[in-house]
Amino acid sequence: CIEENRILRRICPGSFEENDGLFVAVTDEDMDYLEPFLKGCAECGIPTQVLSPAEALALEPNLNPAVKAAVRVPDATMDAMRMPLRFFATAKHHGARILPFTEVLDLLVHDRVVSGALVRDHVTGAEREIHADVTVNATGPWSEKIARMAGVDVPIRPSPGVLLALRGRLCNMVLNRLHRSGDGDIIVPQRGLSVVGTSSWTVDDPDDLGVPEDHVRKMYEEGAKLVPAVAHAEQRAAWSAARPLIGSRGEAETGRELSRTFKTFDHATSDGVEGFVTITGGKGTTLRGMAELCANVVCGKLGIEAECRTRETVLLPHTAYYA
Ligand SMILES: Cc1cc2nc3c(=O)[nH]c(=O)nc-3n(C[C@H](O)[C@H](O)[C@H](O)COP(=O)(O)OP(=O)(O)OC[C@H]3O[C@@H](n4cnc5c(N)ncnc54)[C@H](O)[C@@H]3O)c2cc1C
Structure with missing residues (x-):
């Protein structure tokens, strides 16, 4: 992934916001994940920089003020069109x-x-x-x-997720919760919007997804733990799409x-x-x-x-x- 990330930046200059990312710890459980996260990044050749709460808030003033630590990684927002x-x-x-x-x-x-x-x-x-x-x-x-x-x-197991686009740029970097992948734990700024993602479940038919209301609520709730302003931001859109995950039927419930x-x-x-x-x-x-x-x-x-x-x-x- 990191190698492809670098190749894409090279061959598609101008199609990315090269904004980097922060993995943000807001609870003691998140802090427990810091060491394994840094070790995993080192094993994959992903450079990291551990930031203090003050340093993280200086970069992203809308972050939850309860931030305990953040890790800066190379990341970017891709223009998906x-x-x-x-x-x-x-x-x-x-x-x-x-x-x-x-x-x-x-x-x-x-x-x-x-x-x-x-x-x-x-x-x-x-x-x-x-x-x-x-x-x-x-x-x-x-x-x-x-x-x-x-x-x-x-x-192939089609695994949909709900995404929520909010009006306004609530952050400039790609923000992730510092924990194992879960619901509503990433906020991606894109032009004038902030996109909160995502949930994950599995379906038989990739054309039959729906946008479950409780998933949309979860995006607001979990996103607000990273950036409190998410809770009251105006919704531009909510939608779902299916990922193609390799795995047999019956092998997975959530897709994660x-x-x-x-x-x-x-x-x-x-x-x-x-x-x-x-x-x-x-x-x-x-x-x-x-x-x-x-x-x-x-x-x-x-x-x-x-x-x-x-x-x-x-x-x-x-x-x-x-x-
Ligand atoms: C909620 C969500 C969040 C994601 N987040 C990320 C992320 O943060 N980072 C990341 O790197 N990736 C992310 N992805 C994954 C990424 O979007 C997918 O891996 C990628 O879109 C899959 O690409 P694909 O070309 O294989 O399939 P798709 O993009 O799904 O394209 C399949 C194409 O096949 C076409 N097709 C289907 N049936 C027919 C037919 N009978 N005739 C003609 N055409 C047909 C469809 O119209 C579609 O255009 C996310 C995906 C989802 C759903």
Whole structure:
């Protein structure tokens, strides 16, 4: 994650607020987590700086005045629209064709070989087949559903979370509670908003999520333990979305037990179905690394030998997508 964090800052200059982050202890239990947290960061090569309450409050005056200690780490707020658009723009200018509003209705499967997909253009309503040497399933929490069209299984558990956007920038750094990942323990400033996240549960269908009212309340309650002004901030929006977590059904209740790791499945090897690869799991931060892993598998299948260049290639600006 930290390596990808550094690569993304290098190849997407201007698409991040390079604001760093604070992990903030507000209770004695949080303080108990300080040593294991510092040890874990050291093992992962993440630089840390322990701050006194006065130092933390000087950086973030809206922090809970009961702050007991804070740890500064390299962090950043990603522009979740513009950063992915830069990947699309760069791919497009290298010859990729991008088909928005186009849904895969089914995969074309014959004799355990996938040779493309049947798609519907939701603008024109037209349906057509697209043929391919290799078809990649990169549909996140929907990847199990798409894999089933080829008669194979991928162990994905869709795990939604509720996010709450509040009007106003209540902090400038990414603020986290210094404890094991839990509900409402992160506040991310983005332009004129502060986004409080998140809860975590598991579902069977990534299209059937809802925004449970008690989760929204929890975001207010827990967020206010980091920054008291959260309690009275005006709500701009509350929504939910599903993470694609790797794990079998029945393995997890809340999703927090499941790893944020990612995996590529060559279904020729795992299921005897040729021409079909799934890349899934991961985090937003690891998107480039996931693509590298998957492209290596696809190149191997097609007999292409080429070095991956996406660690070094600076992406076109998001505006180039429309050019
Ligand atoms: C609440 C929440 C908080 C998160 N917080 C963080 C964070 O702080 N840091 C971080 O790094 N990551 C975070 N993530 C994780 C990150 O957002 C996901 O890991 C990432 O979006 C998954 O990327 P993906 O491309 O695999 O899937 P998605 O982004 O879900 O994309 C899947 C795509 O497949 C498309 N699709 C599905 N079915 C079809 C079909 N039949 N035909 C055509 N297209 C189809 C969908 O429309 C969608 O565009 C968070 C996620 C959630 C939900």
